[in-house]
Amino acid sequence: MKILFLASEIYPLIKTGGLADVAGALPVALRKKGHDVKLIMPAYQNILEKVAPIQKTINLGNPFNRGDLLLLETHIPESDTPIWLLQCQALFEREDGPYVDNNGIDYEDNHIRFAALSWAAATLSLHGNLIGWQADILHLNDWQTGLAAAYLKSWKVKHIPIVTTVHNLRYNGSFEMSKFADTHLSAELLDMHGMEFYGRFSALKAGLVYSDAITTVSPTYAKEILTSEYGDGLDGTLRSMQDKLHGILNGVDYNQWSPEKDTIIEENYSLNTLDKKQTNKLALLRENSLPEDLSQPIFGVVSRLTEQKGLDLLLEAMPALLNKGARLVLLGSGDKHLESAYLKLQEDYPQQVAIRVGYSEDYSHRLQAGVDALLIPSRFEPCGLTQLYALKYGTLPIVRQTGGLADTVFEGGDKPNGFVFHDADVPSLEAAMVRCYDSFTSEDASFEEKQRNAMSYDFSWDSVTDQWIELYESLTRE
Known part of the structure; x- marks a missing residue:
């Protein structure tokens, strides 16, 4: 045709x-x-x-x-x-x-x-x-x-x-x-x-x-x-x-978005060499002048900063996780009051939060490869592509169950690949983030199992x- x-x-x-x-x-x-x-x-x-x-x-x-x-x-x-x-x-x-x-x-x-x-x-x-x-x-x-x-x-x-x-x-x-x-x-x-x-x-x-x-x-x-x-x-x-x-x-175009082929990230890795993701995590921490501690999870955001994306909810939920020792790396721009609020969060937690206002395609690749979990707490989301990229990079999405997020990210079932919450409110988002944090810091293999599941899904064109x-x-x- x-x-x-x-x-x-x-x-x-x-x-x-x-x-x-x-x-x-x-x-x-x-x-x-x-x-x-x-x-x-x-x-x-x-x-x-x-x-x-x-x-x-x-x-x-x-x-x-x-x-x-x-x-x-x-x-x-x-x-x-x-x-x-x-x-x-x-x-x-x-x-x-x-x-x-x-x-x-x-x-x-x-x-x-x-x-x-x-x-x-x-x-x-x-x-x-x-x-x-x-x-x-x-x-x-x-x-x-x-x-x-x-x-x-x-x-x-x-x-x-x-x-x-x-x-x-x-x-x-x-x-x-x-x-x-x-x-x-x-x-x-x-x-x-x-x-x-x-x-x-x-x-x-x-x-x-x-x-x-x-x-x-x-x-x-x-x-x-x-x-x-x-x-x-x-x-x-x-x-x-x-x-x-x-x-x-x-x-997803896996020629552009795959940790095996990505020429922008610090070190390539695959399902069989998942441990090399840690090299990218270290590189991201260094790039943002954050302490090089691999024992704590990094939560990532690549998004327009709008209420549609639930980024106002994240502002309220994030301190509880930061107080546990987690880190936040964010790339985005949008509503000026949200930009200012996230920059203020960085001021309050300078050793744990790195905010970059604007957009950089290259940096978004390094962020996807370097963070442990990607936050997408959207009030609605027609499809969402960042969670599809994240899955391929073994970066577990934390999403609200709506639109394309509901079609691609699953916390239960035979092949769980992320963390899901239902209501667009702070307690629901915070609870999902705590589940992710607890899974990451536990001594069992549940977090890595989810990572391997995530990387094995095929959302190619x-x-x-x-x-x-x-x-x-x-x-x-x-």
């Missing part, structure tokens, strides 16, 4: 979250199975430095009065995956991030920026002659691409099947109605059964309503978003479309790609 895959971020070109990891890995996995996948993404500032030389340029005109939209044909060097970059200096070349400025404020023209991206993809999916390649499937990801489905609906022409993947329903891309005219979409789409959303218009809702299939990034999250607790105002819409909703778990192929084929048969 020929699959046109549209995303607003793709690793290794740009990354703000798990979407980039998925968009960078799933197309590669599909291509390995023989399918012809091409990507589309904006040409953000400095992106051209990270791709192969441009092979072809196509001018799509100036439909949004912000300058010509240029499609640049190239490929991602690491994977040789073909990609079309949508270039428009006024829309995409910003000094700050892809969606927000350095103060965390959404760009005022995001509705136009991602309307342009969506319009370009919709145009290519209809007119393959422009690039000499006609897609069989259009695969959209999150709100930034949802308007592509709206354009195809608005143009009232027969088009290829559309799949919309929801990576996080909380971000629905809703805008004031006064901005709708800027999209050049038909006002016929603005009703409660279309893209109207509580007096605004939602790009994600457009992707949901006008697609042929909706997927979420885990089976449990697909069920959770049908409820008012997790549905973020879209649960009613989703319940009316349950027949086209599918939960397919994200995979190869293990889930067939589900995607089956879904695509079912749509092209209809």
Whole structure:
């Protein structure tokens, strides 16, 4: 099949979250199975430095009065995956991030920026002659691409099947109605059964309503978003479309995330050489100028610092573990009050806590290899990728039983691989952390047994790609 895959971020070109990891890995996995996948993404500032030389340029005109939209044909060097970059200096070349400025404020023209991206993809999916390649499937990801489905609906022409993947329903891309005219979409789409959303218009809702299939990034999250607790105002819409909703778990690229192959960590190790993980633990302690004591566990965090991720709960639960002798190493950024609170925790426990505000891909690898347990106390979690990375590194996840965390981390059963709690409150999280601490410091082999279980699970893209192929084929048969 020929699959046109549209995303607003793709690793290794740009990354703000798990979407980039998925968009960078799933197309590669599909291509390995023989399918012809091409990507589309904006040409953000400095992106051209990270791709192969441009092979072809196509001018799509100036439909949004912000300058010509240029499609640049190239490929991602690491994977040789073909990609079309949508270039428009006024829309995409910003000094700050892809969606927000350095103060965390959404760009005022995001509705136009991602309307342009969506319009370009919709145009290519209809007119393959422009690039000499006609897609069989259009695969959209999150709100930034949802308007592509709206354009195809608005143009009232027969088009290829559309799949919309929801990576996080909380971000629905809703805008004031006064901005709708800027999209050049038909006002016929603005009703409660279309893209109207509580007096605004939602790009994600457009992707949901006008697609042929909706997927979420885990089976449990697909069920959770049908409820008012997790549905973020879209649960009613989703319940009316349950027949086209599918939960397919994200995979992991083990070429990027495996302690056997990782070129960034201090020493490679595997299931059979698990003792070498201690070398990485020592290296992490040294890097953070913490006492080199291997007898106490290190708890790790790699996360956006938000209440969604339960990082406010961890602030309250952590002192009890620190007072037992545990350590905390954290990498993340987000809410300013949480950043400040964690830096204050570091001040209070300078020999046990190391906080790094920001994000570093390399450091996240060293952290995963060096800590004993990874904390993910999320209030909701569509899939979660850090726990999948942690499992491969023999780093035991401590998770709340929600979304993809519930699908991948188990404290009981035949093959326990972590620690699980149910309620989003401090006592439940603290109790799970104490269970982990006690297991680590006990003289039995329960902690190492869990580590070996964790490393033996297979969450590779190869293990889930067939589900995607089956879904695509079912749509092209209809």
